[in-house]
Amino acid sequence: MASGHILVVDDEPDIRSLVQDILQDEGYQVSVAENAAAAREVRRQIRPDAILLDIWMPGTDGISLLREWSERGSLSCPVIMISGHGTVETAVEATRLGAYDFVEKPLSLAKLLLTVERALEASRLKRENEGLKRQVPVPLEPVGSSRVMQSLRTQLERLAAHDTWLLLSGEAGSGKESLARWLHEKSARRSGPFITVASGSIARDHAAQTLFGSEETGAVQLGLLEQANGGTLYLDEVAELDAELQLRLSSTLERRALIRCGGREPVGLDVRVIAATAQDLDSLVAAGRFREELFYQLKVVPLAVPALRERVEDVPELLQYYADFFSNRDKLPYRIFPVSVQNRLRNYTWPGNQRELRNLVQRLLILGAAPEVDLAEVEQALSGSAPAARPVALRGEGFDIDYGLPLREAREQFERVYLLRQLQETGGSVGKLAKLVGMERTHLYRKLRDLGVDVKAGARED
Template sequence: MVDDEPDIRATVKEILEDEGYSVSVAESAAAAREARRQQRPDVVLLDIWMPGVDGISLLREWGERGGLPGPVIMMSGHGTIETAVEATRLGAWDFVEKPISLAKLLLTIERALEAGRLRRENEGLKSRLPAPAEPIGSSVAMQSLRAQLDKLATHDTGVLIQGEAGTGKEMLARWLHERSARRSGPFVTVAPGSITSEHVAKALFGTEDGGSVEYGLIEQAKGGTLFLDEVAELDQELQQRLSSVLDRRAVLRCGGSEAIATDVRVIAATAQDLEALVREGRFREELYYQLKVVPLAVPPLRERAEDIPELLRYHADFFAARDKLPYRNFPVAAQNRLRHYAWPGNLRELRNLVQRLLILGSSPDVALDEVENALGSLGPTVPAPEAPRAERGDFGVDFSLPLREAREQFERAYLLHQLAAAGGSVGKLAKAVGMERTHLYRKLKDLGVDAKATARDEAS
């Protein structure tokens, strides 16, 4: 609450705290700037007429310097229609007249909080596949996974979800969040591989420059859950800074001089072997153990083939309802073929396949030849017998090298071979080797493989 009148500040603060709110007060624009720097408020009550910088000018300043800190409710004892219109144009959420009606103030704050929550949900959940009531599958592996999730949902501890690309790690993190005590708070996803390296720190920790403050994703997750998708993509410096945040429960913004307390549950996920990366010095040991308070292993789809029929029915129902597609049944022959498919893309590939078959098909039942055509050349149904050495190729790995360097030699040769087979297409390469495209681009860059040059060579 920002107001230059001490009696009003004290009275409103006392009333709101009696209602269960945590309230910070500021007597001027300067004090309000400092309060905003120290924490990200859910709602701001801002008086218009104050000595020095008035509320409208402060509202405009916030809008120009990193955005408004939250829904802003303007207050005034002698406002005009023009003033209210100007405040609304600058982003104010509502307008309350003095003397303040307690009933109206409480209702306005309640609605502002709800509006802020809905905005965060809309920003975070657009175009996402909603999490089912619980992870799907009756296999022993899924029964064990559900039992672990049920236990973790009642705790506030950090979780490290490990599993291959496409196994639904973010869906599990959302499921945990929705059943935790933090479910009314935001669920914020951080995907380092999708953010340019020079912007990751600012996006994650926020920035501070004089009076300008931009809240990072960690602060935006206040009171909720921060999901770190493929945490292995963080570089060493960011790993160290994140470790400090988890240790101190406070975040230091880029350009800031004082750490800001934070309240967030961290759920991390990776498709890589973090323990091996720690041994190789590519992932900080302290961060590894901070994230791995409780490890959760997600089985790949090929290891729970008995769940395929249930997954096919669920996704056929989902796409029929969401996209208004005609529902199609998967007969036993189609189910059996898909049960014996290797699923290199896991759940993500299955969802894509079901959606494609519903779009392209016209009959009530999915025919076996449709399944074969949809699968195409994505991968073998069962592991192929080992090829003779001459067919496998001589990769020229120097066995005198340390393990890490020898592995990089092999990986580079392997990816060059697969990239050539894919005609220089990174998209086809990602499917062939079963890797996320963003992770694959990073791997190719680390190994010095120029995909564009390979594509030109193939074309010529």
């Protein structure tokens, strides 16, 4: 069966009734209007997926109404013009104003249905394309074979079959939005929009209009909540909403209807809500900084998204996954992450979580040239994006050899620790280090650079 809401605007009752019956038989929802004023009122209350608009109507004609919608920027769906005796000039003007197509009276029902179907498909593809342009493309799949990720994936797959609201909690960068998008794509709402509300970035002066839309002198501007109708609303960092917005949002979600700024009548809201936060909402509720009723509305099913340091066994899989992803998407050269690099990154604390790992892989693919990523460039990349690492092998400390490493990589690991300690012994003097370890200075500099030991800042040439 077809799906979508069609608005039929025609002053002839017989045509309105005929088209309504045909479209409803095909599975569409249909609203009708006999003139421009009635059409404005219907559009104030609902957001149609397509409009069938008669050109010749008493009072305001179809072309004038189309121009009104176009100039106000409220033409958010395809408009199919109906004409009994149109002219070339009329067709050109309607096309310039954004009309999708024409159907002529007397109506060919087969052509009408085909035109409506094509218009809805074109509109769907346009929304998907605009959505892709707005977002930074990231992989959607929950990647990782660790026990905690297997459990999370199982829960999400189970939830995809239901329309339950969800509260995702987890540190910044842990991949909450990607999981929400994946859940949306797995759900029955996949053909609907996925709208993100970035709570912390909404300008306070226009926050209400941004979320709830507005009505001024007949002009309707859709807010983010209404744009999500039929799909999923993702509330990113919901704790950043101020108290007034929390109250209004709670009322809207409770009634499943919103009132636009400047509006009087409620507008139905059909969305699945997925909220996310990196903060402790329980503590914020107890402190009176987050509304209790909104908290329990959102927390129908709470899910904790683990930090990357809590599932470090997934790091090798994530490295390969993102290397494949950026190679395919950005045409970057594919690079191998050897065991030594995997081991180093498994033991990194990942303060930026999965987002930091993704950015690290992208940087290494862009800047590196060798087929394999080496430890030196990884250390350099990490030092540029994280707090200074704890010095390795200080005086009096031992050195644990990883016997699972290949000989070459184990040797490189030992050489780095050995040279760092000897450099400390010489007070940072590369000249003294060269004599101590029995290496020619040029070769020593090359060796230190290859091992990722940066001595430029404090090295002395004596």
